[in-house]
Each structure stands twice: as C-alpha cells, then as structure tokens.
Amino acid sequence: MAFKYEEVAKYIEMRIEKDRRGRRPLPSVRELAERFQCTRDTVLRAYRELMLYNRVYAVQHKGYFAVVDSSTASLARQAIDMATAAPDYRMIPYREFQSCLNQAVKRYERSLFTYEATQGLPGLRQIVREWLAEEQVYCGDEQLFITAGTQQALQLLSLLPFSAEKDLFVVEQPTYAGILGVLRMQKFCAVGVNRTMQGLEMDKLEEIFSSRRVRYFYTCPRFQHPLGTSLNRQERKTLVRLAKRYDVFIIEDDYLGDLAGKRFESSLFYEDMEDRIIYLRSFSKTLLPGLRLGAAVLPRKLAQEFANAKHWADLGASVLSQGALEIYFRCGMHQEHRIKIRRFYAEKCRLLRRLVQEQFGENAVWYVPENGFFACLEVKDQAKMRRVVEFLRSTSLCIKEPDRAYLPGYQYKQPLLPICFSTLGAAELTTGFQLLKAGICHLQE
Structure with a gap:
C-alpha cells in the first residue's frame, strides 16, 4: 500500500505532464490537502521529494512550479x-537510507577507521543469509560474501586458479555487457550460446560442455539482461544436470531477484544439489545504484579461494554502506x-x-x-x-x-x-x- 505523500506526489507529476511548459503554478498545499484529505505536512513532504529530484521548485509567495528544460519545446x-x-x-528510498546511514555512523563509529572481515560485516551477513533462506537460497556462513556489487564478484571469479584443462568461459548471447568487459580485460577464451525469446539453446550448450574445456557458464535465469526473458523450471533442471555431468560451474546472476514474487520461477540455485551454482545478487538495480553492494554465495570447494582473492582485492567492502544496509534490513524497510x-x-x-x-x-x-x-x-x-x-x-x-x-x-x-x-x-x-x-x-x- 502506497504512502499518502506518494499518492500526492504522483498526482503532482500528472499535473506536470499536462503542463509541459510549466508556466502555471502547481496546486497549492491547501488545495492538495483538501483533495487528498491529509495534513499540510504530507503535501509538503510530497513537494520536498519532487524538489529533491529536481522536478519542481518553489517561488516565495507564488507557490510551486514544474522544472522545465527551456531548451526543449516538447517531450x-x-x-x-x-x-x-x-x-x-x-x-x-533516498530519505529512508539516509536515516540508516546516520544510524550506521553511530553504531560502527570505531569500525569506520579499521578493516573489517573480508567476507563482510557479521551482522549483515547473518541477516542476508536469513533473507536468502526465505527465497530458498540456503548457504553456510563460510559461503556468503558481501561484495562491491556483482561486478566485483565476476571480476574475482575470473581470477580464481583453475587447472589448464578448464580454461573456457561460456556466456549466453546476447548478455550483460559487464561480463563481456571482464572477459575482455582478462583475455579469456569465451564462446557463446543463443538465448532467444523461447529460451536457451540447450542442445548447443551441451555440445559445448561435452566437447570443450569449460570453466564457467554465465546466465541470468530470471529477467535476463538484456532480453527480459526467464527460464522455466525444466530448463533450470536441465542446466543443473548438465553442470553436474560435465563438471561446470554455473554463475547465476540474479540481479533483479527482488522483483520475483511467488508467481515467478525460483532461482537456479534452488535446483542445485551438487554444489555447482555460484549465486550472485545485487542491491544496486532495485535499491540504490551508488550503494555498490552485492551478495555472492560460493560452492564450498571455491569459498576459500574466493576469500583469498577478495582479501587482496579490497580487504573488505565499505563498512558504512554495509552498516546502513544491515539497519535497512533489520528495520523491515527492505x-x-x-x-x-x-x-x-x-x-x-x-x-x-x-x-x-x-x-x-x-x-x-x-x-x-x-x-x-x-x-x-x-x-x-x-x-x-x-x-x-x-x-x-x-x-x-x-x-x-x-x-x-x-x-x-x-x-x-x-x-x-x-x-x-x-x-x-x-x-x-x-x-x-x-x-x-x-x-x-x-x-x-
């Protein structure tokens, strides 16, 4: 259920769209309070939110006006x-997270000047494990890492030592440009397999797995970047079966997992009984892009190597950001x-x-x-x-x-x-x- 100030803000946005030139003042605080049967403070909060994002501005004794780019005549x-x-x-959630940041400064004031655990703040890891378990992503404490976004996790995975027999990276095509950047920087040998509106070309994927020296297969099973499609359960089961048969690790980038309610297929990780899935989750796409925090769940056989790589990469993610995210979770805001x-x-x-x-x-x-x-x-x-x-x-x-x-x-x-x-x-x-x-x-x- 939306907050009252959000309803007011949406109405103001609608009025802005109707008057693209922004010449007439927007509805007064009193007018909106009467229309929505709310307090003046609620209306003022709606206007403050819109001012924060440069949608409106205030003129003393005249009211609020829409911010319009004078260089453009129309949308x-x-x-x-x-x-x-x-x-x-x-x-x-700018204001909510700002409050969490202020609380994190007080709670972790000493830790702000020291290095914390490479895996991430213990309190944040605990609550993220509980949250992931609710989505049927179960892991031990030693498997979970807080990273500087999923991009860092992809970079670290590319650095892990593997035998010479396993030197190939397979990616679905088209795919997320971030993984292509990692492959380009590390000069990996990579091949692609088509992902269409109808799904993943499983026969071609199995052919590659069976005939090549595959280290990883990268995929976005849900809300694929950039097609938006999702794999059905049969496809996910087939992927896990192929990973087991041909000794391949699958990197599951669940970057929009927060949008997957009960009506959507569960994660690929849920189908994994053989420790073949590397699960990545982002807090940037659905929360705050600048937060630069993500979660990575590693198979037990890779966890220690990943911990070593992360230690020498950054010694630990931002304590302030982690502390604020922990409070955001614990308060039920997330x-x-x-x-x-x-x-x-x-x-x-x-x-x-x-x-x-x-x-x-x-x-x-x-x-x-x-x-x-x-x-x-x-x-x-x-x-x-x-x-x-x-x-x-x-x-x-x-x-x-x-x-x-x-x-x-x-x-x-x-x-x-x-x-x-x-x-x-x-x-x-x-x-x-x-x-x-x-x-x-x-x-x-």
Missing part, C-alpha cells in the same frame, strides 16, 4: 533513455521496499503490453515480461534491424546498441532489439513507443 525532443538499466528515481517495487514495475509492464497492442497490434513480435526492466522487439533480420537502429539514432530515443551485448565476432546474432523501460514514466514510454513505431514504418518504406 518528444527530450532524450528518452531506453538503454540504461537503472531503478526509476521515484523508487529510490521488505516494504520490495513490495512497492514489485507492484511498481509490474504496472509498467502492463502499460508496455497495452502500448504494444495499441502501437503495433499483430504487426510485430514482442516479448514483454510480467515484471523486470527489459522487453525486446523482434525485427525480420540483422540488416533491417541495423536500419531501424540508424533511424532511431536520428531521433531523441536512446536505445541499447545490440552489438554491445555480444562477444566480438559472434556469428549468430539475433534480430532482437532490447528495450529498457525501468527509468521511464508513462508519458516518456508512450512517446518512446511512437518513435519505435516510426522506426519500424521507416524500415517498411
């Missing part, structure tokens, strides 16, 4: 970002936040499905998930998709460059255009889809 001329996977600013963001992004997905039907009908093949950050559009072939991308570059729509999600020289690129909608409001999404439709129409000319 259609403003940049619409469908490329960046980040939380919507309206869902960032659970409330998860309920809110699941509802919030699910509503965006419903809007996307409506826009797809209105703008495209049966003339295009789309995948829009029930929740997540990404959707994808299928174009007829690579040559035509390049024409669509080139056309969209000339508009105000920023889209993810498809080639950046593939290994260099990968030959089997799919004509799928990833669309990230996580940061956009209803008006921006509507305009963005109009531009996408114009791109498809341009293709057909």
Whole structure:
C-alpha cells in the first residue's frame, strides 16, 4: 500500500505532464490537502521529494512550479533513455537510507577507521543469509560474501586458479555487457550460446560442455539482461544436470531477484544439489545504484579461494554502506521496499503490453515480461534491424546498441532489439513507443 505523500506526489507529476511548459503554478498545499484529505505536512513532504529530484521548485509567495528544460519545446525532443538499466528515481528510498546511514555512523563509529572481515560485516551477513533462506537460497556462513556489487564478484571469479584443462568461459548471447568487459580485460577464451525469446539453446550448450574445456557458464535465469526473458523450471533442471555431468560451474546472476514474487520461477540455485551454482545478487538495480553492494554465495570447494582473492582485492567492502544496509534490513524497510517495487514495475509492464497492442497490434513480435526492466522487439533480420537502429539514432530515443551485448565476432546474432523501460514514466514510454513505431514504418518504406 502506497504512502499518502506518494499518492500526492504522483498526482503532482500528472499535473506536470499536462503542463509541459510549466508556466502555471502547481496546486497549492491547501488545495492538495483538501483533495487528498491529509495534513499540510504530507503535501509538503510530497513537494520536498519532487524538489529533491529536481522536478519542481518553489517561488516565495507564488507557490510551486514544474522544472522545465527551456531548451526543449516538447517531450518528444527530450532524450528518452531506453538503454540504461537503472531503478526509476521515484523508487529510490533516498530519505529512508539516509536515516540508516546516520544510524550506521553511530553504531560502527570505531569500525569506520579499521578493516573489517573480508567476507563482510557479521551482522549483515547473518541477516542476508536469513533473507536468502526465505527465497530458498540456503548457504553456510563460510559461503556468503558481501561484495562491491556483482561486478566485483565476476571480476574475482575470473581470477580464481583453475587447472589448464578448464580454461573456457561460456556466456549466453546476447548478455550483460559487464561480463563481456571482464572477459575482455582478462583475455579469456569465451564462446557463446543463443538465448532467444523461447529460451536457451540447450542442445548447443551441451555440445559445448561435452566437447570443450569449460570453466564457467554465465546466465541470468530470471529477467535476463538484456532480453527480459526467464527460464522455466525444466530448463533450470536441465542446466543443473548438465553442470553436474560435465563438471561446470554455473554463475547465476540474479540481479533483479527482488522483483520475483511467488508467481515467478525460483532461482537456479534452488535446483542445485551438487554444489555447482555460484549465486550472485545485487542491491544496486532495485535499491540504490551508488550503494555498490552485492551478495555472492560460493560452492564450498571455491569459498576459500574466493576469500583469498577478495582479501587482496579490497580487504573488505565499505563498512558504512554495509552498516546502513544491515539497519535497512533489520528495520523491515527492505521488505516494504520490495513490495512497492514489485507492484511498481509490474504496472509498467502492463502499460508496455497495452502500448504494444495499441502501437503495433499483430504487426510485430514482442516479448514483454510480467515484471523486470527489459522487453525486446523482434525485427525480420540483422540488416533491417541495423536500419531501424540508424533511424532511431536520428531521433531523441536512446536505445541499447545490440552489438554491445555480444562477444566480438559472434556469428549468430539475433534480430532482437532490447528495450529498457525501468527509468521511464508513462508519458516518456508512450512517446518512446511512437518513435519505435516510426522506426519500424521507416524500415517498411
């Protein structure tokens, strides 16, 4: 259930969208208090939140006005970002976390000037273990590490010593650009396997596992980055079976796990009975991007090597950030936040499905998930998709460059255009889809 000030803030946002020029004052505090049957303090909090994100400003004795970029005449001329996977600013719990930071300074004042445990603060690890167990991700204390985001975990995994017989990295294609950056920096030998709207090409994956010296296979089973698709339970069971048969470790990047409620398939880790899954969880995409904290659950046979690598990499993640996150969990704020963001992004997905039907009908093949950050559009072939991308570059729509999600020289690129909608409001999404439709129409000319 949304707080009253959030309802007021959404109404103000709606008024801002109606008056894009921002010439008229926004509703007064008294007017809004009467409309929503709330106190003036509640309305003032709503305005403060919007001022914090530079959406409104106050003029003494005149009221509140919308912040409008005078260099842009309309929303259609403003940049619409469908490329960046980040939380919507309206869902960032800035003030709540600020309070947790203040408490963490008092609670851990001595530790701020010393090095803490490499694995992470004991209190935070304990509560994260309990939280993960509720999601059927069970692990011992020696297996859990607090990292500087999942990106650090990927970097550390690439440094672990392996025998010469196991030197190949397999990644789904397309995939998260962060893992491709790690492979490029470490000069790993890597191959790809297609991930389509229909799922993962399991036959091809087994062929690679059985004939090559595979060390790791990297995958996003839920809300895949950048397609938005999720593997079903049969596919997850098959993956775990292949990992056991061919002695491969699977890196499960569950970066949007907070959006997976009971209606979604459980994690890949849940299917693992043979200690083959390396489970990664991020707090950046759904909480605070700048927090730079994540959790990694390692198989027991890799835990000590991972601990050694992490010790020499950073000696330990930020005590202040860890302490604040621990308090955020213990106060129940995180659970409330998860309920809110699941509802919030699910509503965006419903809007996307409506826009797809209105703008495209049966003339295009789309995948829009029930929740997540990404959707994808299928174009007829690579040559035509390049024409669509080139056309969209000339508009105000920023889209993810498809080639950046593939290994260099990968030959089997799919004509799928990833669309990230996580940061956009209803008006921006509507305009963005109009531009996408114009791109498809341009293709057909």
